[in-house]
Amino acid sequence: MRVSFKWLQEYVDIDVSPAELAESLTLAGLAVEAMEEPGKGIEKVYTGKIIKIDAHPNADKLVICQLTLGGEEQTQIVTGAPNVREGHVVPVAVVGAKLAGGLTIKKAKLRGVESRGMLCSGGELGLDPDMLPEEQQHGVMILPADTPIGVDVKPLIGLDDVILELELTPNRGDCMSMLGVAREVAAILQKPLKMPAMQFSETPPGPEDSVRVDIDDPDLCPRYVARLLKNVQVGPSPTWMQQRLRAAGVRPISNVVDVTNYVMMEMGQPLHAFDYHKLKDGHIIVRRAAPGEIIISLDKAERKLAPDMLVITDPNGPVAVAGVMGGLESEVTKDTTAVLLESAYFKPASIRRTSRDLGLRSESSSRFEKGIDLTGCPRAADRAAALLAQMGAAQVAAMVVDNYPAPLAEKNVLVRPDRVNRLLDTELSAAEISQLLTRLHFKVREDDHGLLVNVPGHRPDVGIEADLIEEVARLYGYNRVKNTLPTGVITQGARTYAQKLAIGVKDFLARSGFNEIITYSFINTRVFDRLGLPEDSPYRNVVPLQNPLSEEQAVMRTLLFPGLLDVLQRNSNRRVKNSAVFELGRVFYPREGEPLPEEVPVLAAAVIGVTRGGWNAQPVPMDFYFLKGVLETLLAYVGVKDVTYVPAADIKGFHPGRVATVQAGDVELGVIGELHPDVQENYDLDQRVMVMELNFHRLTQVAGTPKKYQPLPKFPGVERDLAVVVRQDIPAQKIIEKxxxxxxxxxxxxxxxxxxxxxxxxxxxxxxxxxxxxxxxDRTLTDEEVAKRTDTIMDALQRDFGAVLRK
Known part of the structure; x- marks a missing residue:
């Protein structure tokens, strides 16, 4: 919110500097993020009147202007501005003047003709060109014809102001207006608040005048005020109004539009002006949009409306998107002679949703989203009518409709002084608390239980006692509240076993040469086709997103390793052929009858290519046994016992002869194997890929077996080699166990x-x-003991597996 210091002084007699005011506002909870002095550094720029314009003898695009700055002597300036005319009053930078950006004006010759100064554009005076009328955005700034000649131009165009940039919290929508900030300033400085004048006379409506307002959806629009203005003369707004609008960051357009914007910036109530004669029978209907309904908004874009959007219509169709933007067909133009002013309240959630869905944000929608004063709708309409009547741009007809189906009940909140003092650690009396709240324009009266506070309509954010205690603290001064340490039973924070295990597993894999990655939890269902999963696969039972970022991220993932394959593919496309990556993340499964999915932590890893060799070591292929070795070491590191690898040829997406499930006793932890060649081709990978995916929750349940340490052996060991011939279908693990x-x-x-x-x-x-x-x-083994034990082993292998000792 941009706050003009000069404009603010119209409502409060401020006797402190802008810097002091900024500090006081910040201490009261309205943070001033920046202070801007638009005219700082600009010197010796005066108003001048163009007396005569001659063509330049040596340049087609230059002209020679003779100007008066109020004295008898004329000043000659050469300019290339296309919009200068004789009789124009313009800003003139004389020799020695300084402009925005540090430019200093010197006497010069342009194509042989002397020029003693420069005619200034708005941009050269520090103004945003977009804030100027269209004809002045690319030329000299033209001042009103009645502007005094030879005076400093800075006060005339608002360059002697200071702009305070407020960073407001979402609950302080009331301070998105000059009057809202003025209330705070008046309360802080203990000064009276001066409200703007609203005097105007009304003329009787004619027999042809009719205004009717129907609200079909009062839940989304609880109040709608419509006021008729006649004999409207559309033209430029007064200079003072244009200055204030520019200071607030709003571009002046015309007197009618400027007044609606001015009242919005002044009172926080967005208004809209319809060309009355473009509304059928002066009939306004507030309703939800029909399916497929279309409107062309003021920015000339065609917008398709949804049934949950609130629109303003006449009997022929939509004329505005409620609270967001008006329609082009009912726009006020230079030919408009009658205006219907809209001053309404729209439900914040509805405006926020509509603005987001249309991708259209405006000053109006931002105020409605935060909540405005429901009781202030007629005051804003009257203020706009008074301003237009004051500048002679319209006559106010005695025809106003205030459709207010369910008037808002008064909001009263009880404040207990003892609770105020207990929470703030203060010693304020009930009278002092009442005085602080009264300064903020709350009505306070004593009650048997404390203070009964009537909350005004402009503070919709205040609803409970704690809100009012915060108001007391703000105005009393946060800096005056004693510093105390929190008391009570404090629980020391600590990581759970699962969190400690996750950190340990990540550290282990990182030390093993793997890179940790983090992939999106959202995927496209085409992933399952690339993996070759059947249509009835349980992994296809996904959780869809209601508002996905894109089609590629439309559902929640049920497998983790496809994200790793995408990373390997991107690496391979960038000539990174050797990769070892892992991720510890979550997968999501829908739960019948539950609004939230089941989240399962999963550990996945993938390798491709060879390890990085060295001067004394050859690169090692990262094949199935490499990844299995890493997994075996990891499981031993975290204390998992009784690990077995069971061949499983029917797991889709994996090579049928190179995949196994990983089990710890009776608990199945996951799968490890080589990617199926078809899947490898689908991911455009030209090398074999090894993948593992483990259920980390189950891993947590079986991990953590206490380690047993034993002393180093005192007696030497005996080594023997045993070679046997067995069937190829007998797993080595079973032979080792035997x-x-x-x-x-x-x-x-x-x-x-x-x-x-x-x-x-x-x-x-x-x-x-x-x-x-x-x-x-306890002893040194003899050859006889070892030989006898070897024979026993051989007999067991022969008996159970039909093994034969290899000769």
């Missing part, structure tokens, strides 16, 4: 170090070689 059981307590470790397939073996068989390590904690 070796451990048969080996007993002295068998400490078993590792597979060779697998061989050749013609010397029968079809479907291969050789597997195991490295066995025997060791006892």
């Amino acid at each position: 070796i451990y059981r048969a080996g007993g307590a002295i068998l400490r470790d078993v590792q597979v170090f060779d697998i061989y397939r050749g013609e010397q073996f029968a079809s479907g068989q291969h050789s597997m070689a195991f490295a066995l390590k025997f060791q006892a904690g």
Whole structure:
């Protein structure tokens, strides 16, 4: 909100500087973010009148102007401005003048003709060109013909002002107006508030004049005031009004439009002016839009309306989008002779939704969104009528309709002085509290239980006792409230076990050479087609978004690793062929009868290519066994026991012979495997991709087994190699488990170090070689003990798997 210091002084006698006022407003909760002095640095710019214009002898686009600055001597200035005419009053920067941006004017010759100054445009005087009339945006600024000659131009165009830029909180919609800020200033400075005059005389309406207002949806429009103005003469608004509008950041257009904007900036009540003769029978209907209804707004854009949008119509159709923007067909133009003024209240949520859906925000909608004064609608209409009558631009007809179906009941809130003092740690009496609230224009009377406060209509944000206690604190002074530490039972914050585990897992994978990524939780259902999932796959049962960012992010994800594949694809397209990435995120499943989905934490990782080699190490392919090794080490790191990998050829999206489910005892943690070649092709990846995805919630449940430490062995171990011929369909894990059981307590470790397939073996068989390590904690093992245990292992393998010792 831009607040003109000069304009503010019309309502309050301010006896402090703008800087002091800014500090006081900030301390009272209305933060002043910046102060702007539009005329700072501008010197020696005066008003001058063009007496004569001659063509330049050496340049077609230049003219020679003879001007008077109020004295007998004339000043010659050469200019290329296309809009100068004899008799115009313009800003003149004389020799030695300083303009916006630090430009200093010197005597010069332009194509051989002397020029002693410069005719100034609005931009050269620090004004925003967009705030000027269209004909002056690309030329010299033209001042009114009755402007005094030879005087400093800064006061005439508002450059002697100071603009306070307020950063308002959403609840203070009342301060989006000059009067709203003036109330605060008057309360802070303890000065009386001077309300604007609204005197005007009314003329009887003619027999042809008719105004009717029907509100079909009073929930969205509880009040609508319409006032008729006749004999309207559309033209420019007075200079003082244009200055104030520009200071507030509003471009002057015409007297009728400017008055509606002026009242909006002054009182916070948006108004709209309809060309009365373009409304059928003067009949206004406030209703929801019909499906597919169209309106062409004032910005000449065609807008399709939805049934939940509130529109202003006449019997022929829409003439405005309520609270957002008027329609082009009922626009006030230079030919308008009668105006119907709208001053209404629209439900904030409705305006916010309509403004968002249409992608159309305006000064009007921003005020309606925050809530305006429901009781102030007729006052704003009267103020606009008074201003137009005062400038001779219209006659006010004695015809006004105030459709107010359900008048708002008075809002009274009880304030207990003892609670005020307890919350603020003050010692204010009831009289002092009453005086503070009265300064803020609340009506206060004593009650048996405290103070009964009547809340005025311009403060819709105040509804409970705590709101009024905050008002007391603001005006009393936050800086005067004692500093005290909070008391009470304080619970020390701590991370849960799942949070600690998540941090540990991320650190482990990062140390293992993986990069953590974060992908969107929103996906497109085409992901499931790229993975080759059938139509009845449970992963296709997704949670759709009501308002997606785009079609590519229309549903919540049910799998995490497709996001990793997108990252690998982007990396590959940028010639990054070797990648190891992981993400710890959430997937979402709909719950029948529940408004919110089920959120499941998931850990996913994907690798492609080879590891980074070194001067003493060769790159290692990041294949299935690489990723499985990382996973095995991770599970051991977090204390998961009894881990098995069960082949699962029917998991869609994975290579049927290179995928397994990961289990910890009876708990299935997830899946690990190689991506199916078709899926790899769908993602445009030219190398094999290994993926794992684990249910992190289940991992949390089985992790954390206490680690058992034992001393280093005192006695040496004995190593033996055992090579057996077995069927290829027997998993190595089952053979290793059988070796451990048969080996007993002295068998400490078993590792597979060779697998061989050749013609010397029968079809479907291969050789597997195991490295066995025997060791006892209380003695040195003998060869006889080790040999006997090895024979026992071999007998168990032969009995259960038909294994034969390889010769």
